[in-house]
Amino acid sequence: MIHHRLTRRQMIQLGVGAAAGIGAIPRPRGTDLSLLQSSESGGDLAANMAQQPSLKYQAIASGLIYGAASSMKDLKNDQPFQTQFVRECQMLVSEWELKWDAVRPTPSTYNFAAGDWLVQFARSHGLLLRGHTLVWHWLPQWFEQTVNRQNAERFLTEHITTVAKRYAGQVHSWDVVNEAIHLDDGRADGLRNTPWLQRLGPDYIEIAFRAAAKADPKALLVYNDYGLEYDNRDDEAKRSAVLKLLERLKSKNVPVHAFGMQSHLMGHEARLNPGKLRRFLSDVASLGLKILITELDVVDQNLPKDIVVRDRIVATAYERYLSVALDEPAVIAVITWGLSDRYTWLSRFYPRKDKLPVRSLPLNDKLDRKLAWSAIAQSFKGRSSR
Ligand code: XIL
Numbered sequence: 001m002i003h004h005r006l007t008r009r010q011m012i013q014l015g016v017g018a019a020a021g022i023g024a025i026p027r028p029r030g031t032d033l034s035l036l037q038s039s040e041s042g043g044d045l046a047a048n049m050a051q052q053p054s055l056k057y058q059a060i061a062s063g064l065i066y067g068a069a070s071s072m073k074d075l076k077n078d079q080p081f082q083t084q085f086v087r088e089c090q091m092l093v094s095e096w097e098l099k100w101d102a103v104r105p106t107p108s109t110y111n112f113a114a115g116d117w118l119v120q121f122a123r124s125h126g127l128l129l130r131g132h133t134l135v136w137h138w139l140p141q142w143f144e145q146t147v148n149r150q151n152a153e154r155f156l157t158e159h160i161t162t163v164a165k166r167y168a169g170q171v172h173s174w175d176v177v178n179e180a181i182h183l184d185d186g187r188a189d190g191l192r193n194t195p196w197l198q199r200l201g202p203d204y205i206e207i208a209f210r211a212a213a214k215a216d217p218k219a220l221l222v223y224n225d226y227g228l229e230y231d232n233r234d235d236e237a238k239r240s241a242v243l244k245l246l247e248r249l250k251s252k253n254v255p256v257h258a259f260g261m262q263s264h265l266m267g268h269e270a271r272l273n274p275g276k277l278r279r280f281l282s283d284v285a286s287l288g289l290k291i292l293i294t295e296l297d298v299v300d301q302n303l304p305k306d307i308v309v310r311d312r313i314v315a316t317a318y319e320r321y322l323s324v325a326l327d328e329p330a331v332i333a334v335i336t337w338g339l340s341d342r343y344t345w346l347s348r349f350y351p352r353k354d355k356l357p358v359r360s361l362p363l364n365d366k367l368d369r370k371l372a373w374s375a376i377a378q379s380f381k382g383r384s385s386r
Contacts, residue, residue, distance in 0.1 A: 049369050055362065056090040058380040064326070065128060065172075065333040066380070067091025068361075069295065072114045074343045075121060084367045085339055091172065092122045093130040093294070093335055095345075100139050103163060107146045107155075110162060119167055130294075130335065131167065133175035133224065134160050135208045137194035144195065152199035157211045164215035173220035173292065175260055176212045177205050181225055181241045183234070190241030205245075206254045213255035223249070224260030224294055228280065229321065231273030239280045250287050259284045260294035263325075264337070265317045267300045267310070267360075274324045285330035293325060295337040297360045298372070301350045310359055315371035322379035334376070341365045 052058075059066035067089045075082050085092075096102050097114040105111050122129040135156070147155050164174060182192035191197055196204040205223075212221050223246065228239050242259075249256045261281075284291055298314045325331055338344040340363035347358050357365060362373035 049374060052369075052377065054088045055373070055377060055380070056088055058377050059090065059334065062326075062380045064331070064380060065091050066335070066376075067093060067128065067130070067333065068336045068339040069093040069095040069132070070339065070343070071095040072097055072117045072121075076117065078342075080367055081340060081342060084363060086125045086127070088339060088362070089127065091128040091130060091333065091335060092118070094118050094132050095337075098131050098163065099133060099136065100143070100159070104140050104159070107142055112166060115163075115167070119170055123170065128172040129167075129170060130292075131164070131171045131174040131219070132294075133178040134163060134212060135176060135196060135204070136178040137192060137196070139195060147195070147199060149199050152196065152204075153207060156196065156200070156204060156207060160208060160211040161215045164212050164219070168216040169218050171216060171219045173222050173258065174212055174216070175224040175294070176221050176256070177208050178224045179226065180205055180223070181238055181245060183237050183241060189244070190238070191245075206249065206252060209249070209254045209256050220257045220290065221255055222258045222260040222292060222294070223256050224262060226262035226264055226295070228261060229263060229265060229272070229277065231271045231276055236276070239276075243280070243283055246284060246287055246289065250289075256289070258290035258292055258332075260292045261325075262295035262337075263293045263297075263321065264295055265298045265321055267298045267303045267313045267317050272320055272324065277321075277324050278327060281325060281328040281330070285328055289330065291328060291331045292333040292335065293322075293331065294333075294335050296321075296334060297337045297344065297346060299346060299350045300358055300360050301346075301352050305354055305356060307356075307359060311371045314360060315375035318372055318375040319379060322376065326379055334380075336361055336376075339363055340367055342367070 055066040068085065070085060070092060071094070075085060094115065097118045102114055103110050103112060119129060121127070180192055180194070181190045183190050185191070185193040187193070189202065191202055200207065209221055212219070225242055228235055228242060246256065246259060281291060296318075298317045300310050300314055303310045303313050322334065326334075338361050341357060341359055341361050342365040344358060344360055346360050350358070352358060359370070360372070362370060362376055364370050
């Protein structure tokens, strides 16, 4: 989850510069009109975008996986959306269906109906599947009163074993532990004071990864976190704490195989430091870990009203971030947290004060490709296959 607030300096920094680094793209069919209005070259900005290979294929050509998070409710009931999802994505991430509050209605029961549907959907459409997430601090209502120090390890290992075993062999990667670092909680190790930490201490993370490795030896096991992208004191401190956590886990031979960098970008936040970001990714990779960009989107909450300007800032945020991140050979996947503005968590969690629909993802709410789409596509282009 992201908790950035605009500083006065950031407000002043807020530029509306052209979408730097985005080459002119010929006019497409079925394109978001804002692209045509915004083109400096008389509407040629996206002449044939509709014919361009999908993000899926452009990522494959660069040795990457592109995918997006989605949910049964969106995929099952919206055929046009489903069609675009399968066209653009090689990977599907369960936005909700495999979380505790989805699969654990009560302490003694599991409900896999939604999870099974999503796994079946992925299989029947040839999509790789990412499982999200086996351990997080967002827990069902019953947890607080039911799970205590004495039974916490049993609850944790039984949950992971039951869920991961059910889908063993069908999951490309699991976010085993999500968002375990939270420096505001004041611990020297930076660990978030989650219900799991309160009951099991820091070892809950190792317990989780070992249980996941036993339950599904084929899945790539990922530690996933956010708030690491920018050149500010908080992100710098969090990068250091995450790196130390990963180093500790690797030094104890804990089976963590990859790091998931959520990458919820701030459209208004101009301060990327390419050197620091690249150094962090390189340090993570030097631990022998793969890296996935797991929840990429751009918060446009404080961006200008004008959608042409807003689309450019959003596209620039994608282009600047990915042009650095994809320099790291250990990065294997780019996943956006949603594919279309029609379905994004940002509408609810980071709504605009002017109540205008957010415009954060590669496709607009009519499922047309936007400048953001071309920025992501451009970042894949010209990358030699890894
Ligand atoms: C979000 C979902 O997108 C929402 O639909 C849900 O209501 C809350 O969780 N980081 C994460 C994801 O790891 O699990 C969160 O997903 C977004 C932030």
